[in-house]
Amino acid sequence: MNKYIKITLSISAVILLAVFVKYRIIEPRRPHLEASDIIKYFSFSKESCLKEWEEKILKGRVVYRLEKEGDDGAYVTAKSDNAASALYYRINLDIGKHPIIGWKWRVISFPEKSLPESIDNKKEEDFAARIYVIFPAAFFTGSKIIEYIWAEELEEGMSGTSGYSKNIKVMVLKKGPKPGWEYEQRDVYDDYVKLFGAKPSLNVGAIAFMTDSDSTSTEASCLYDDIKIGYKKGG
Amino acid sequence: MRLNIFVSNKTQLRYLLLIIIAMLAPTVIVGSFLYYFIFTLTANQIGVPEAIAYTLFPVIEKINSMVIMVTIPLFLLLLLWGLILSHRFCGPLKRVERDLDRIIAGDGSVRLNVRKDDDIRGVVEKINKVIDILEKGKK
Numbered sequence: 522m523n524k525y526i527k528i529t530l531s532i533s534a535v536i537l538l539a540v541f542v543k544y545r546i547i548e549p550r551r552p553h554l555e556a557s558d559i560i561k562y563f564s565f566s567k568e569s570c571l572k573e574w575e576e577k578i579l580k581g582r583v584v585y586r587l588e589k590e591g592d593d594g595a596y597v598t599a600k601s602d603n604a605a606s607a608l609y610y611r612i613n614l615d616i617g618k619h620p621i622i623g624w625k626w627r628v629i630s631f632p633e634k635s636l637p638e639s640i641d642n643k644k645e646e647d648f649a650a651r652i653y654v655i656f657p658a659a660f661f662t663g664s665k666i667i668e669y670i671w672a673e674e675l676e677e678g679m680s681g682t683s684g685y686s687k688n689i690k691v692m693v694l695k696k697g698p699k700p701g702w703e704y705e706q707r708d709v710y711d712d713y714v715k716l717f718g719a720k721p722s723l724n725v726g727a728i729a730f731m732t733d734s735d736s737t738s739t740e741a742s743c744l745y746d747d748i749k750i751g752y753k754k755g756g
Numbered sequence: 757m758r759l760n761i762f763v764s765n766k767t768q769l770r771y772l773l774l775i776i777i778a779m780l781a782p783t784v785i786v787g788s789f790l791y792y793f794i795f796t797l798t799a800n801q802i803g804v805p806e807a808i809a810y811t812l813f814p815v816i817e818k819i820n821s822m823v824i825m826v827t828i829p830l831f832l833l834l835l836l837w838g839l840i841l842s843h844r845f846c847g848p849l850k851r852v853e854r855d856l857d858r859i860i861a862g863d864g865s866v867r868l869n870v871r872k873d874d875d876i877r878g879v880v881e882k883i884n885k886v887i888d889i890l891e892k893g894k895k
Contacts, residue, residue: 577803609803646806653805660792660814661799661808668805685809731804 559751561612566595566647574608574725580735582606594748605733612750614725616710619753622728626650628698629742632734633672638674640691641684647736648672653707657726664688665723667712669705671695680716690716708753768846775838848874864891
């Protein structure tokens with residue numbers, strides 16, 4: 522084969538691959554919870570998966586339901602119309618063993634805000650997607666919470682304290698619209714130390730996820746899938 | 757109404773403490789359990805951390821300040837009530853003890869005397885009868 526044809530074909534293949542990856546026609550393999558001990562895995566392939574989660578209603582009811590994807594895949598869609606309710610799962614995790622939480626998510630639409638987005642603004646405290654890690658104390662006023670959010674305007678990696686309580690720390694994992702699924706994996710122990718500035722003394726007691734749009738009285742939508750909970754290798 | 761409400765003896769102090777503890781302990785225990793369980797169960801029911809902080813934290817603050825405001829007058833009221841109750845029991849006893857000391861010292865004309873509504877009035881009347889019999893025996 523002509524040398525120039527080979528070069529042209531190679532370049533075309535690379536460009537094609539880049540386009541496929543860019544538009545998620547081919548999903549790149551990403552590290553997704555390489556935990557040695559996966560304690561709980563929610564693939565959301567069966568309707569019964571959602572029944573394990575308690576619904577916690579704050580205002581109105583966000584519609585959480587399973588959507589089928591292909592033959593065996595499925596995910597949770599969350600649609601909020603001026604509502605705020607979460608799905609809550611109680612699980613006891615030994616913080617000393619470095620709990621790892623992994624999931625994938627995809628924001629479809631963000632709540633519309635009139636003010637610049639901020640972590641501690643209680644007036645428009647809506648996010649298209651958030652995952653809670655809850656550390657319950659003997660009395661709830663001492664409980665600590667880590668909240669991973671997908672924001673529209675806040676920079677990725679940004680963190681801060683919620684306007685509601687100094688015990689709620691918020692970390693921005695994703696910013697703005699993305700074309701496809703985004704994968705996350707968090708070492709809860711490390712994030713706690715980073716956010717609270719001290720080693721955790723409480724175990725994890727629950728995790729939750731929520732899409733809300735009640736403060737802005739608008740709509741928001743997100744997809745959640747593959748929630749995995751486990752411990753770090755050698756943790 | 758007796759003016760000297762504190763007769764300052766160990767018995768009254770013991771009864772006073774017993775009365776105060778008997779009144780305070782159930783109040784504190786039941787109150788603490790209610791406080792703890794009502795708020796813990798409510799927080800568990802709400803679940804969403806922001807909602808807990810928004811709805812329950814202000815309530816807790818209000819209740820705490822109310823408890824602090826009410827505790828001091830309530831304790832003073834309990835103390836006063838305890839003093840009245842303990843005095844009602846120990847006051848006559850002190851008086852009987854004093855009269856008996858006089859009888860032992862040889863004053864045969866002394867009779868035990870308590871007020872009409874004192875709880876030990878029946879016992880005192882019987883002791884007076886015994887003293888009468890003993891006095892008659894002497895003569």
